[in-house]
Amino acid sequence: MIGRFLEDFAVGQTFRSGAERIDKERIKTFGAELFDPQPFHLDEEAARDTIFGGLAASGWHTAAITMRLLVESDLKLAGAIVGAGADEFRWPRPVRPGDELRTESEVLAVRPSRSRPDQGLIKVRTTTLNQHDEAIQIIIANLLVRRPPTQRGKETNITELVDRA
């Protein structure tokens, strides 16, 4: 399957991913060694006296896991999943060690690019849920989507495309 073109999307469609468990060691590795070295992402003891009251995943860790779940979900965009940006982005509650995450996406809008006949944008709300079906991340993103080859003009680069979309 090549993937879905702009014409294959309609408002109200929904897509789901599989689930993925986040264990304690992965929370610490992301926080400590990579990107978000703050006590509540690094160490149970140190996390106890913070606003989180215990170890929690970095929101950026959650966002990155959500991205992989999306890539592997049934939202199969032709070409790739490329985000032009987000209108809304929230983490309503923390992700704890052992939580199992999955995504539900809904198409909110579909439109061709104003300047590029070979491209369009879809607005998609993706909610990441834990094993209790509680939302732990909500993002409303604008994704670039290709149009069928018969409708495509010459290729452009990403900067032009985002500027003109």
Next chain:
Amino acid sequence: MIGRFLEDFAVGQTFRSGAERIDKERIKTFGAELFDPQPFHLDEEAARDTIFGGLAASGWHTAAITMRLLVESDLKLAGAIVGAGADEFRWPRPVRPGDELRTESEVLAVRPSRSRPDQGLIKVRTTTLNQHDEAIQIIIANLLVRRPPTQRGKETNITELVDRA
């Protein structure tokens, strides 16, 4: 230094981080092994025929690096940097191997929490720039900030806090 409390912030203040270079191997490791397994984040050859026209970092990689630059910047929040969400989030151009990233942040709004005397929110625009001073990520985030201990009531948990802020 304990860090800045809500009362230490004012609209128009700016904060900067140091710079960090992103090399090719780190782009591939993030894309391939962790979170965003798409061709333009994984392999130079495969990336050539994509919308990016070459290897580019995952936007989530950029976001995570931005977070570490912020944690290590002179924006020192008392307690921690905890985001309640973002009003705007864009990647106006791609990050390429060898790019050197740094952040500039500006305080756009400061307000006490409506329900929690011990907390407040600041709205901060953080622009991540490359070595050519081009913006590669812009995020307007709402960050939770503590108020001085003399003004604090009992501690609350993060979920209550975000819900009520």
